[in-house]
Amino acid sequence: MKTMWDMVLMVLIIYELIMLPLDLCFVLPFEDTLLSIDIFITIYFFLDICLNFHTSYTSETGTVYDHKLIAKHYFRKWFWID
Numbered sequence: 001m002k003t004m005w006d007m008v009l010m011v012l013i014i015y016e017l018i019m020l021p022l023d024l025c026f027v028l029p030f031e032d033t034l035l036s037i038d039i040f041i042t043i044y045f046f047l048d049i050c051l052n053f054h055t056s057y058t059s060e061t062g063t064v065y066d067h068k069l070i071a072k073h074y075f076r077k078w079f080w081i082d
Helices: 002-025 032-052 067-077
Strands: 057-059 062-064
Touching: 002 032, 057 067, 062 067
Parallel strands: none
Antiparallel strands: 057 062
16 A cells, blocks of 8 residues: 555656646646646645654664654654655
8 A cells, every 4th residue: 555655656746846847937827627636736745744654664673653753753864855
């Protein structure tokens, strides 16, 4: 399930890499379809950040399931990139 989530996330990132510069440079007509896609992507990115706070990780001592430790680890490593 997580692999599929990440694959969809990668497709959305590629879409954003293409559409964001086009939108900034060539003021595209803002249609309902583009607005719906942008809202969907924003919600998906937000849910991805929330999901990462509940995803275990592997440390030297084993797999960590404690939410407090997961949050600390996520803030130190990937939160600022996400």
